Structure formats: C-alpha cells, structure tokens
Amino acid sequence: MSAIILDVLPIFILILIGWVIVRSGLMASNVGEALSEFVFKIAVPLLLFRTIAEADFHGASPFRLWIVYFSGVAITWTAGHIAATRLFGRDERIGVLAGVSSAFANNIFIGLPLVERTVGDEGLVALSILLAVHLPVMMVAGTVLMEHAERKIAGKSDRSMVLVLRQIAVNLVRNPLVIGLAAGMAMHLSGLTMPTTVATVVGQIAGIAGPAALISLGMALERYGVSGNLGIASVTSTLKLLLLPGCVWAASHLLGLSPEWTAAIVLTSSVPTGVNAWLIANRFGVGHSLAASTITVTTALGAITVSLWAYFLGA
Numbered sequence: 001m002s003a004i005i006l007d008v009l010p011i012f013i014l015i016l017i018g019w020v021i022v023r024s025g026l027m028a029s030n031v032g033e034a035l036s037e038f039v040f041k042i043a044v045p046l047l048l049f050r051t052i053a054e055a056d057f058h059g060a061s062p063f064r065l066w067i068v069y070f071s072g073v074a075i076t077w078t079a080g081h082i083a084a085t086r087l088f089g090r091d092e093r094i095g096v097l098a099g100v101s102s103a104f105a106n107n108i109f110i111g112l113p114l115v116e117r118t119v120g121d122e123g124l125v126a127l128s129i130l131l132a133v134h135l136p137v138m139m140v141a142g143t144v145l146m147e148h149a150e151r152k153i154a155g156k157s158d159r160s161m162v163l164v165l166r167q168i169a170v171n172l173v174r175n176p177l178v179i180g181l182a183a184g185m186a187m188h189l190s191g192l193t194m195p196t197t198v199a200t201v202v203g204q205i206a207g208i209a210g211p212a213a214l215i216s217l218g219m220a221l222e223r224y225g226v227s228g229n230l231g232i233a234s235v236t237s238t239l240k241l242l243l244l245p246g247c248v249w250a251a252s253h254l255l256g257l258s259p260e261w262t263a264a265i266v267l268t269s270s271v272p273t274g275v276n277a278w279l280i281a282n283r284f285g286v287g288h289s290l291a292a293s294t295i296t297v298t299t300a301l302g303a304i305t306v307s308l309w310a311y312f313l314g315a
Helices: 002-023 029-053 062-087 092-103 107-118 121-154 161-173 176-190 196-207 209-224 230-255 259-269 276-284 288-313
Strands: none
Touching (some): 107 121, 230 259, 259 288
C-alpha cells in the first residue's frame, strides 16, 4: 500500500501546488488558464499523438473496452439523475447535471498522468483508445439531454437532432485532442516513423503534459470551491469515486479485458470529476454550484479513493 501511495500521492500534490500558487497570490489565476490552454491545445495532443503512433495494439478490438467503460457511465449517470430528481426533488436540468457530475471523469488532466505513472505504456494505449470516443460521446449525451430537459420544462419542442449533432461535430473537429488522436492513428496506419529530431521534440513536450496538467488544474480549483448543494454534491461525489469505477471493474471482468487494460480504465474512471461538468453548467446557465462542489469534493477526496482502487487492482 505504501508503494501505491507513493505513486498516487504525487499526482494530488501537484494539484495542491497549483492551488497554493494561486491561493497564496504567487501567481494570478489567469496564469493557470494560460497553462491549461497550453496543456489542452499542445502538450496533451502531442502525448496522444505519440502514444497512438507508436502503440502496439496486439490486434485487440476497442469495442469491448468502450462497452465496459460506457456501461459504467450509463449506470452511474442514471443513478445521479435519479438521486437529484427523486431524492432531492430537483428539476430535470439539475438531474442532467448530477448525472454528468457523477460520470464525467477527468481523464485528460488526472487520468493520463495517473495511468502513465501506475500502469505504464500499455495502460496509455488503453486510455488513448477510450479518449478517442470519450469526449464526443459524453458531450453529445450531455448536450442532447440538457437541451431536452430545458425544452421539457419550457414546454417547447426539441431542437432538430441533426442541428445539435452538427454543432457538436464542428466543435469536435476543431478539438486539439481529437486532432492529436487522428494524426497519431494516421501515422500508425501508414507505418511511417518520426525523424529523430522531431521525435525528441515531441517526446519532450509530451513529457511535461502530465505535471503541467495537474498544476493548471490545481490553479483552476480556486475558481470552483464548495458553493452549496452539499447534499446532492455528496451523493454525486460518492457515485463518481465509488460506483463508476466499481461498475467499470465488474464489466471488465465480465467481458475479459486484460489486467493492464482493466487497471487503466478502472483507475481513470476513479479519478475526480472533470471540468467538463462545469462547462456544461456554464453553457446552459444552470447547476454551477453542483458542478463546482462535486469537482472540489472529488478532488479533495480523490487521493484516498484512487489509492484504494490502485491497491484493490494491484496496480
């Protein structure tokens, strides 16, 4: 257990460092925003590009991995929605936000460095395969369900699904993560290799993706905090940290994923809630405090729960 803590604890110490930097006034929060933009637009896309370009998939099909992960997401999202609407009596929009907050793991800023550190290259391959569809699936589901909830409350008919999907598709095509994954897959399929100098530069930038992502996330946490809805936030946090990885682990064994792939997707499903929950809340102007509180609570407790999951998995 002590070895696992030594693997997991640095992840959350880097987040804490970012939070202290802003909290102490050493740097302004907008510096963290700039660092986050660098991570999202350059460092992580290059990490995904290199991982996919150099990966050995051993002929494995990605479909079992996707089924395993998203079956856990579906169960957890539904549980969060039901808890908010039935247990706490909130409207459908808060129900959607509760589902998103319960099931949207921070796979980029925490999952990637965690899996790289604890599982290694084989784990990164599995996570990259997941990331190829994770953002599109989650954002499409969140947007469609939120728009449906808004129109249901307002008594209006739903907007054309074609228009919704077209808008999301345009955003995804421009997404640096999607571009990095697609470019890596193109190089992998072509059989080409990067020149030594290019590979060195890409490797150096990709190498700082994890630490930079964690520090920038810590700097952003000052913006969120715990701002109400503690009852629902406690439930969504519990679902995120315990139910989602539990469901993913069970599905992994039912469908026979390899130990490395199982460890990778269970660990990434166990990380705190991603900032995308806040972005969806901000986009629709509802549920800000619930999303913010869930992000903060899961991040605060994540070092303990992730360590327990890593111990359980023998990672």
